[in-house]
Amino acid sequence: MIKNKTILRGLDHSQYEHPFDQKALSALQSTPGVDLVGKFITKNTIEKIYTVQYTGSNLKVTSENYSRIYKCLQYACQILDMPKVPDLYIEWGYSINAFTVGSENPIIVLNSGLIDLCDDEEIMFIIGHECGHIKSNHMLYHMMGQVLNFCIDKIPGGSLLCGPLRYALFYWDRMSEFTADRAGLLCCQNKYAALRAFMKMAGMPIKEFNNINYRTYIQQVTDFKRLDYDAMSKVIKFISIVESSHPWTVMRAAELFNWIEQPESIYNSLIKEK
Numbered sequence: 001m002i003k004n005k006t007i008l009r010g011l012d013h014s015q016y017e018h019p020f021d022q023k024a025l026s027a028l029q030s031t032p033g034v035d036l037v038g039k040f041i042t043k044n045t046i047e048k049i050y051t052v053q054y055t056g057s058n059l060k061v062t063s064e065n066y067s068r069i070y071k072c073l074q075y076a077c078q079i080l081d082m083p084k085v086p087d088l089y090i091e092w093g094y095s096i097n098a099f100t101v102g103s104e105n106p107i108i109v110l111n112s113g114l115i116d117l118c119d120d121e122e123i124m125f126i127i128g129h130e131c132g133h134i135k136s137n138h139m140l141y142h143m144m145g146q147v148l149n150f151c152i153d154k155i156p157g158g159s160l161l162c163g164p165l166r167y168a169l170f171y172w173d174r175m176s177e178f179t180a181d182r183a184g185l186l187c188c189q190n191k192y193a194a195l196r197a198f199m200k201m202a203g204m205p206i207k208e209f210n211n212i213n214y215r216t217y218i219q220q221v222t223d224f225k226r227l228d229y230d231a232m233s234k235v236i237k238f239i240s241i242v243e244s245s246h247p248w249t250v251m252r253a254a255e256l257f258n259w260i261e262q263p264e265s266i267y268n269s270l271i272k273e274k
Helices: 019-029 034-043 046-055 067-079 112-117 120-135 139-154 158-188 191-202 206-211 214-229 231-241 249-260 266-273
Strands: 087-091 098-101 107-111
Touching (some): 019 158, 046 087, 067 087, 067 120, 098 120, 098 139, 107 120, 112 120, 120 139, 120 158, 139 158, 158 266, 191 214, 191 249, 214 249, 249 266
Antiparallel strands (some): 098 107
């Protein structure tokens, strides 16, 4: 059951954007070739390919069929001050996963396992995360990364020619997840729901769902943050995620809790108003 939330009327994405996201985006926008790839996607209507793929294969969520999930989507858009509610689909898959495709008309896709394994507040966090990508205008750059990754091996010398742009896109893509996590927290307005979602994504067995120990996970997050004081650990972290589209789950939790601990964050302002 979703409890009443504070509606953030007039919210601008700059109010919750992670500085790593902003810095990586600035570097990406100055990388040679980024405008060319953007124009290619727009000109060749690449978005329609994704639209056909996901709308033709998966279950569309509406107020008439899966009303509980649809209400979460509507509520998340209302909280983030998003006038247009994106289409939402469910596809088969038993990991806790969700993603968004498309730029002009984004589509959010949830795995069926996510619906079964997460409670309403956790689902709200994950849907809010995806809405955050849309709110922050991430989707064109996400599509660039998808298209570049698909085409790079099919172009002679593609890896060499597109290497700097691919690296910049991959790096920004990971940093954008930190911003989207903040949007998810603004939607669920419950740090423990966000924490539970991360714990389940990290591998919590179903049999342990009724035995969640926040303290030990928070300690793991704290210990992970301390590794940054070791230069070698920084290098290992970087190498391990350089080809990944998402930062590690514990890393994401650490960054989100850093934000929660900042008195000036919009999340803390929101909590004080309650």
